[in-house]
Amino acid sequence: MPEQIFSYHQLFQFTSSVFQKIGCTDEHADIATKALLSADVRGIDSHGVARLSGYIRLWEAQRVNATPSIKVIHETPSTAVVDGDRGLGLVVAPYAMQIAIAKAKQAGTGWVSVQNSNHFGIAAHHAMMALEHDMIGIAMTNASPLVAPTFSIDKMLGTNPICVAAPAGSEPAFVADLATTTAANGKLEILQRKSLPTPSGWVQDKEGKPSNDPHELKKGGALLPLGGDREHGSHKGYALGAVVDIFSALLSGANYAPWVPPFPAYVPMPSQQPGKGIGHFLGAMRIDAFRPAAEFKKSMDHWIQGFRLAKTVEGEEKVLIPGDPEREMEAERMKKGIPLLEAVVNDLRQTGERFAVSL
Amino acid sequence: MPEQIFSYHQLFQFTSSVFQKIGCTDEHADIATKALLSADVRGIDSHGVARLSGYIRLWEAQRVNATPSIKVIHETPSTAVVDGDRGLGLVVAPYAMQIAIAKAKQAGTGWVSVQNSNHFGIAAHHAMMALEHDMIGIAMTNASPLVAPTFSIDKMLGTNPICVAAPAGSEPAFVADLATTTAANGKLEILQRKSLPTPSGWVQDKEGKPSNDPHELKKGGALLPLGGDREHGSHKGYALGAVVDIFSALLSGANYAPWVPPFPAYVPMPSQQPGKGIGHFLGAMRIDAFRPAAEFKKSMDHWIQGFRLAKTVEGEEKVLIPGDPEREMEAERMKKGIPLLEAVVNDLRQTGERFAVSL
Numbered sequence: 001m002p003e004q005i006f007s008y009h010q011l012f013q014f015t016s017s018v019f020q021k022i023g024c025t026d027e028h029a030d031i032a033t034k035a036l037l038s039a040d041v042r043g044i045d046s047h048g049v050a051r052l053s054g055y056i057r058l059w060e061a062q063r064v065n066a067t068p069s070i071k072v073i074h075e076t077p078s079t080a081v082v083d084g085d086r087g088l089g090l091v092v093a094p095y096a097m098q099i100a101i102a103k104a105k106q107a108g109t110g111w112v113s114v115q116n117s118n119h120f121g122i123a124a125h126h127a128m129m130a131l132e133h134d135m136i137g138i139a140m141t142n143a144s145p146l147v148a149p150t151f152s153i154d155k156m157l158g159t160n161p162i163c164v165a166a167p168a169g170s171e172p173a174f175v176a177d178l179a180t181t182t183a184a185n186g187k188l189e190i191l192q193r194k195s196l197p198t199p200s201g202w203v204q205d206k207e208g209k210p211s212n213d214p215h216e217l218k219k220g221g222a223l224l225p226l227g228g229d230r231e232h233g234s235h236k237g238y239a240l241g242a243v244v245d246i247f248s249a250l251l252s253g254a255n256y257a258p259w260v261p262p263f264p265a266y267v268p269m270p271s272q273q274p275g276k277g278i279g280h281f282l283g284a285m286r287i288d289a290f291r292p293a294a295e296f297k298k299s300m301d302h303w304i305q306g307f308r309l310a311k312t313v314e315g316e317e318k319v320l321i322p323g324d325p326e327r328e329m330e331a332e333r334m335k336k337g338i339p340l341l342e343a344v345v346n347d348l349r350q351t352g353e354r355f356a357v358s359l
Numbered sequence: 360m361p362e363q364i365f366s367y368h369q370l371f372q373f374t375s376s377v378f379q380k381i382g383c384t385d386e387h388a389d390i391a392t393k394a395l396l397s398a399d400v401r402g403i404d405s406h407g408v409a410r411l412s413g414y415i416r417l418w419e420a421q422r423v424n425a426t427p428s429i430k431v432i433h434e435t436p437s438t439a440v441v442d443g444d445r446g447l448g449l450v451v452a453p454y455a456m457q458i459a460i461a462k463a464k465q466a467g468t469g470w471v472s473v474q475n476s477n478h479f480g481i482a483a484h485h486a487m488m489a490l491e492h493d494m495i496g497i498a499m500t501n502a503s504p505l506v507a508p509t510f511s512i513d514k515m516l517g518t519n520p521i522c523v524a525a526p527a528g529s530e531p532a533f534v535a536d537l538a539t540t541t542a543a544n545g546k547l548e549i550l551q552r553k554s555l556p557t558p559s560g561w562v563q564d565k566e567g568k569p570s571n572d573p574h575e576l577k578k579g580g581a582l583l584p585l586g587g588d589r590e591h592g593s594h595k596g597y598a599l600g601a602v603v604d605i606f607s608a609l610l611s612g613a614n615y616a617p618w619v620p621p622f623p624a625y626v627p628m629p630s631q632q633p634g635k636g637i638g639h640f641l642g643a644m645r646i647d648a649f650r651p652a653a654e655f656k657k658s659m660d661h662w663i664q665g666f667r668l669a670k671t672v673e674g675e676e677k678v679l680i681p682g683d684p685e686r687e688m689e690a691e692r693m694k695k696g697i698p699l700l701e702a703v704v705n706d707l708r709q710t711g712e713r714f715a716v717s718l
Binding site: 113240 | 433434435436437438440465466467468470472495508509510511512513515521523525533535537538539540541542558559560563566567568585586587590591592594595596597598599601602604605606609610611612615616617633634644645646648649650654655658659661662665666669670671672673675677678679681
């Protein structure tokens with residue numbers, strides 16, 4: 001499939017300009033662009049600029065407010081609830097994470113549950129904001145229902161990702177960012193484009209039977225929780241996705257379970273809206289609220305080096321540390337540029353034309 | 360396999376007496392017994408009284424201190440590090456959880472990382488302590504290395520469980536308690552007794568090749584992270600197990616990764632000891648630090664009822680809420696008694712004889 005290469009700078013200018021054109025302040029446009037492009041540079045192509053036109057359509061459908069008045073509506077020394085005022089999650093989540101970090105400076109840890117937001121891009125971007133403060137960062141979000149819990153035909157949860165980022169010393173930071181499903185939707189899209197079957201345990205059909213069809217979601221089927229089926233622990237993936245929903249939405253007053261608003265603007269809103277918008281959960285733990293940061297980082301280096309020395313199975317070169325592949329991709333793409341599929345480029349150019357912004 | 364039924368009261372008296380005989384105070388003996396038996400009543404037979412003789416052997420090997428001076432060695436408004444003084448994890452973890460709860464009362468949340476402890480039984484017991492305070496409870500622990508990360512032959516992590524317990528209103532509490540492996544060791548033991556093969560994705564052999572032999576661990580093989588293999592998301596289970604290790608041991612100064620002391624007293628200590636004992640992580644979040652507890656519980660009821668109404672796949676009666684099976688088991692066993700395998704009864708009686716305590 002044909003690709004074109006763009007520099008980070010090119011995509012940043014373009015994307016930020018588009019966000020400004022819909023009414024975002026310069027500051028918000030830059031914050032949103034940084035969050036969105038963090039996916040492209042880290043190789044999570046499904047969550048980056050490929051989604052820009054989707055965000056714009058949500059704004060057109062008046063589901064995204066380009067000029068939100070984001071505010072704290074409740075707080076204690078270590079907690080806050082943020083009302084995102086229907087803003088871009090790409091802006092609301094970094095705002096909430098800053099509050100978590102500020103609380104952690106004072107109280108040791110900070111935990112912010114967010115209501116009335118929209119999709120926030122990749123969780124890692126927000127969690128990693130904690131690293132430069134010598135804190136562990138945590139980010140989760142709920143999302144519209146694509147996942148059938150164990151034994152369910154109905155789709156009750158989103159892919160509800162969890163990210164935990166922890167600083168190290170001479171080694172790079174540990175960054176675990178995972179959807180609580182066997183495979184994220186982006187992986188299905190790759191198989192769809194290549195007309196390849198999905199491995200077992202990724203999807204089920206509309207009757208809840210195992211399937212290997214990557215198009216199953218469009219036919220009434222569902223993604224499966226991490227584990228795939230009961231015998232392989234899908235009740236655990238389901239439980240983790242449920243925890244993300246509880247922390248992100250039940251604690252904040254956002255929509256939850258099958259009632260989370262869909263990302264595609266053309267999909268009708270769910271039948272009920274028990275809360276406001278979608279929900280996130282952001283956390284920051286100051287390392288030295290537990291132990292001197294230098295000691296912790298030395299232990300992290302030792303931990304990481306231990307795993308790097310582990311003996312590998314035949315055919316594999318190394319045991320990866322969570323975050324390794326994305327960091328290597330980031331180094332490469334910041335240097336050589338970011339390849340975009342022609343379909344994505346065309347979609348971006350169409351979006352740009354409407355606002356007289358050229359790519 | 361022949362079984363005998365015992366009442367909770369019978370097992371409590373016996374177990375507490377044994378703990379007293381090794382030198383525990385009456386209070387510690389009762390706390391430890393309550394934690395240990397919570398596994399038996401909830402149906403997690405592998406983690407209950409079946410392990411009593413194992414704990415006693417650790418005491419004999421001077422790896423468990425029956426009279427620990429457990430203390431906070433560092434703290435902030437929302438955090439603490441506890442030194443368990445080599446006490447029973449069954450005593451140290453509830454102590455640490457009480458501190459987390461007290462911190463949450465003051466600061467909104469409380470987070471306690473524990474060093475110098477031993478195995479703490481089931482995570483759910485500790486996390487659920489938060490429920491009566493209208494708090495969400497979190498409990499994790501690291502454990503000795505039985506799990507090979509994705510692409511690794513070497514066993515680098517324990518089964519490292521995570522529990523999250525959240526209160527509901529008219530519905531019972533949500534309690535997700537999961538090892539970060541495809542299957543816990545206890546499940547393997549059941550298959551061993553029945554001479555049945557393991558499903559795919561549970562274990563690998565000593566060369567890292569897929570295996571269906573439930574005895575594989577004794578032959579140099581390993582348990583696999585939740586997901587089983589890379590294609591089915593084992594890198595996610597591995598990342599979650601790693602997070603548990605970081606929170607439990609890197610933040611507290613306990614041993615981590617392959618250097619966590621083994622539970623069986625006859626297994627030699629690891630070659631290095633980068634920290635002290637094993638590590639736990641306990642957390643409590645006060646619901647009304649985010650939102651009025653009554654509102655949250657009403658939403659939890661709505662959430663739970665939504666899942667109970669989900670359409671099920673053919674052959675299944677209902678979609679389970681995390682905690683359902685264990686709660687149902689507890690109701691049954693508190694009423695009808697707790698069945699123990701004859702081998703377990705014999706082991707308990709042998710332990711009892713040494714201390715002149717009869718079962």
